[in-house]
Amino acid sequence: MKVTFPHMGNCWPAFKVLCTGVGAEVYLPDPNNVKQLDAGLKHSPEWVCFPFKVTLSNFIEALDEGVDNLVMATDCGPCRFGFYYAVQERILRDLGYDFKMYYLPQGDLLDFKWIKLLKALSEDKSLLNYFRIFRTARLFLMKSQLIQTVEKLEGKIRCYEVNKGDTTHTLNKCIQLIDDANTFNELNKLRKRIKNEFDKIEINKRDNNEILKVGLSGEIQVTLDPFVNHDIKRKLGELGCEVHMNLSLYDWIKHKFHVNFHRKYLEYLNKSQKNIGGLQMDIGGEAFWVMGEYIDYAQRGFDGFVHIYPFTCMPEITAKSILTKWYGNKYFDIPPIFFGFDEHSGEAGLITRLESYVDLLKNKKEKKNNGNGRK
Amino acid sequence: MIVIKKRIGIPRSLLYYKYFPLWKTFLEELGVEIVLSDRTNSKIIDIGGRYAIDEICIPLKLYYGHVLNLLEKNIDYLFVPRYVSTTIGTYFCPKFLGLPDMVRGTIDNLPPIIEFEVNMQKRPMYLSAYKLGKVLHKSTWQIKKAYEKAIKDYKYFRQLMVDGLSFKKALNVLNSKNRNFKPKKKIIDYVAKIAIIGHGYNVHDSFINMNLINKLNKMKVNVVTLENLPLEIFKNQTVITNTLENYWGNEEEILSAVNYLFETKDIDGIIFICSFCCGPDSLIDEIMARDAKKLKIPYIGLVLDEHSGQAGVITRVEAFVDMIVRKKNNIRIIYKKPTMPIGIINKSEKEVGAEF
Ligand code: SF4
Ligand code: SF4
Numbered sequence: 001m002k003v004t005f006p007h008m009g010n011c012w013p014a015f016k017v018l019c020t021g022v023g024a025e026v027y028l029p030d031p032n033n034v035k036q037l038d039a040g041l042k043h044s045p046e047w048v049c050f051p052f053k054v055t056l057s058n059f060i061e062a063l064d065e066g067v068d069n070l071v072m073a074t075d076c077g078p079c080r081f082g083f084y085y086a087v088q089e090r091i092l093r094d095l096g097y098d099f100k101m102y103y104l105p106q107g108d109l110l111d112f113k114w115i116k117l118l119k120a121l122s123e124d125k126s127l128l129n130y131f132r133i134f135r136t137a138r139l140f141l142m143k144s145q146l147i148q149t150v151e152k153l154e155g156k157i158r159c160y161e162v163n164k165g166d167t168t169h170t171l172n173k174c175i176q177l178i179d180d181a182n183t184f185n186e187l188n189k190l191r192k193r194i195k196n197e198f199d200k201i202e203i204n205k206r207d208n209n210e211i212l213k214v215g216l217s218g219e220i221q222v223t224l225d226p227f228v229n230h231d232i233k234r235k236l237g238e239l240g241c242e243v244h245m246n247l248s249l250y251d252w253i254k255h256k257f258h259v260n261f262h263r264k265y266l267e268y269l270n271k272s273q274k275n276i277g278g279l280q281m282d283i284g285g286e287a288f289w290v291m292g293e294y295i296d297y298a299q300r301g302f303d304g305f306v307h308i309y310p311f312t313c314m315p316e317i318t319a320k321s322i323l324t325k326w327y328g329n330k331y332f333d334i335p336p337i338f339f340g341f342d343e344h345s346g347e348a349g350l351i352t353r354l355e356s357y358v359d360l361l362k363n364k365k366e367k368k369n370n371g372n373g374r375k
Numbered sequence: 376m377i378v379i380k381k382r383i384g385i386p387r388s389l390l391y392y393k394y395f396p397l398w399k400t401f402l403e404e405l406g407v408e409i410v411l412s413d414r415t416n417s418k419i420i421d422i423g424g425r426y427a428i429d430e431i432c433i434p435l436k437l438y439y440g441h442v443l444n445l446l447e448k449n450i451d452y453l454f455v456p457r458y459v460s461t462t463i464g465t466y467f468c469p470k471f472l473g474l475p476d477m478v479r480g481t482i483d484n485l486p487p488i489i490e491f492e493v494n495m496q497k498r499p500m501y502l503s504a505y506k507l508g509k510v511l512h513k514s515t516w517q518i519k520k521a522y523e524k525a526i527k528d529y530k531y532f533r534q535l536m537v538d539g540l541s542f543k544k545a546l547n548v549l550n551s552k553n554r555n556f557k558p559k560k561k562i563i564d565y566v567a568k569i570a571i572i573g574h575g576y577n578v579h580d581s582f583i584n585m586n587l588i589n590k591l592n593k594m595k596v597n598v599v600t601l602e603n604l605p606l607e608i609f610k611n612q613t614v615i616t617n618t619l620e621n622y623w624g625n626e627e628e629i630l631s632a633v634n635y636l637f638e639t640k641d642i643d644g645i646i647f648i649c650s651f652c653c654g655p656d657s658l659i660d661e662i663m664a665r666d667a668k669k670l671k672i673p674y675i676g677l678v679l680d681e682h683s684g685q686a687g688v689i690t691r692v693e694a695f696v697d698m699i700v701r702k703k704n705n706i707r708i709i710y711k712k713p714t715m716p717i718g719i720i721n722k723s724e725k726e727v728g729a730e731f
Binding site for chain 2 (some may be wrong): 045046047048053074076077078079080082083085086087089090091096103274275276277278279280281283284285287311312313314315317318319320321322324325326340
């Protein structure tokens with residue numbers, strides 16, 4: 001059985017092992033690119049959120065290659081994500097493709113509905129299969145954890161690199177290593193190896209006062225996929241910002257297993273700001289935690305906060321409205337910047353805005369440093 | 376002793392167009408005075424648009440406008456409901472879920488906000504009402520009585536609309552306290568029967584939809600809104616595909632209504648009104664348009680935004696009505712000629728349908 005799944009940045013090794021682990025063959029769509037996107041744009045509803053269009057184009061590419069099993073994650077509300085697979089199935093069928101759509105219910109992973117998917121993907125029907133399924137799930141978790149490690153290191157190290165491009169190179173290398181390792185033992189060893197690889201990057205440690213610390217957060221697909229967000233993380237790094245990002249696939253999975261205590265803390269932060277409009281409940285997307293992150297970063301004295309989301313994304317726009325006002329009213333002293341992405345967002349505009357934002361942060365920091373010096 | 380009633384402001388926007396009768400009776404029975412914001416006008420759109428960030432959907436921009444309008448009216452409390460879900464397994468759009476937070480977070484100098492959280496996932500409706508009543512310092516007995524009356528009134532109101540009244544007229548009847556009103560069935564000659572489907576705040580707010588219903592009436596079109604359809608059709612959850620049940624509360628009604636119309640075919644055309652940048656509508660519009668095309672029922676989606684020119688929308692609607700009328704006459708003529716083999720009728724119908 002040949003299956004495919006849509007891309008979400010560097011997360012593909014984890015999704016891949018989920019399919020190969022139970023014995024399915026995987027077709028990996030090309031990393032998202034402009035050409036591929038065309039097909040998705042043509043057949044998507046006009047102003048649906050961007051991830052819909054991107055994932056649809058992944059599927060179209062795979063179907064054209066002759067794959068006939070698609071896997072898509074889904075949710076149970078309140079946002080549009082839960083509708084993705086159904087509407088996509090409808091669109092693709094109307095286009096005349098013949099395929100089977102599998103969906104991965106991830107609204108609450110503790111209900112173990114995902115086992116059903118894995119069972120359906122493997123053709124083996126024996127009882128022994130359950131061992132395979134749990135082994136696969138564990139491999140998936142380990143891989144996604146490693147990917148998280150890599151991505152975190154990447155964000156923090158890039159601004160110090162001496163030779164431009166080293167970090168990106170190491171990142172790609174590590175992702176490949178994660179994909180190649182397929183036993184627990186190998187993966188355990190990789191943990192050290194990844195650290196070593198990043199240690200090898202030649203760096204130029206600068207004074208703490210010079211480096212800008214920036215938090216990055218936003219809707220998950222946009223934040224994790226460098227094609228969709230025009231590689232904003234790299235751009236920030238190259239402009240001299242240390243990028244901190246807690247969001248990752250692993251973070252999300254942990255949350256869905258109800259063991260993500262960092263997110264619980266963020267929720268608490270949000271709720272404690274009730275008087276000035278902290279969100280009181282999860283309204284879909286990442287809005288609840290994005291706002292928590294903002295408060296957290298502000299309290300930890302970060303210099304900036306970047307919030308990215310797909311254009312028209314409902315929860316994130318709610319968060320954006322409130323955050324804009326918070327900074328305007330000086331409740332928190334950390335300037336946020338917002339980027340909405342869709343097929344029309346150009347790279348040039350993004351760079352200009354980022355540059356002026358970083359300048360602003362620099363000035364602010366200088367003033368603060370000088371002020372401290374005088375005291 | 377003069378009892379000074381507390382003045383509670385309710386923005387005439389969003390779920391006002393659905394649940395206002397319920398809130399009104401409940402709050403009035405609890406002895407508060409209700410202050411409504413003005414009807415939507417260009418000033419409200421203006422200040423709302425200036426206050427909100429660009430990307431937000433117009434209904435929310437209007438909400439800002441209405442709240443700001445209320446702030447000028449000397450109110451003691453502001454009523455901002457948080458509708459999360461009204462049946463188990465459904466949710467409202469994320470913006471409703473965060474509405475009180477958004478208002479609190481973005482508007483300065485607010486009076487205290489009265490939140491009315493309806494979340495069937497967590498607690499039944501009457502407990503939400505109880506909580507609201509307690510905020511106003513009322514006794515359990517008073518709350519119980521008010522709640523029962525409110526539910527009764529709301530049911531009566533819905534029945535009035537099922538009997539064919541428009542939102543505004545039904546509200547007037549409710550205000551008149553006459554509980555034996557029987558709407559007369561007017562028999563008028565109409566050229567087509569068209570359903571206007573969409574969120575209440577788009578369909579019943581005649582300013583934002585450019586008085587569409589009246590304009591259609593003038594074209595001798597019999598207009599049906601989803602509230603005019605029988606109540607039973609909203610009971611079951613709509614199925615999108617065999618693996619997905621719809622989970623949006625507002626869209627549930629829209630989908631049920633449209634499916635009902637698709638099934639009975641008792642309609643000549645469907646106009647779906649949605650606002651630019653609306654999340655849920657972007658997807659269900661796609662589904663309904665595809666279904667309509669398959670069933671060859673004329674269907675257009677009208678997208679409203681604050682810059683949408685009157686003229687453009689009206690031309691589109693006129694063309695749509697013309698097309699329907701032409702199609703109806705066409706079919707009738709063909710029907711009168713029994714010599715025509717049936718296959719050809721289908722074919723010509725297909726061509727008409729292909730315009731959409
Ligand atoms: S969170 Fe945003 S991107 Fe995701 S489904 Fe909702 S609207 Fe779309
Ligand atoms: S349902 Fe659509 S129009 Fe209504 S608030 Fe949500 S996004 Fe806006």
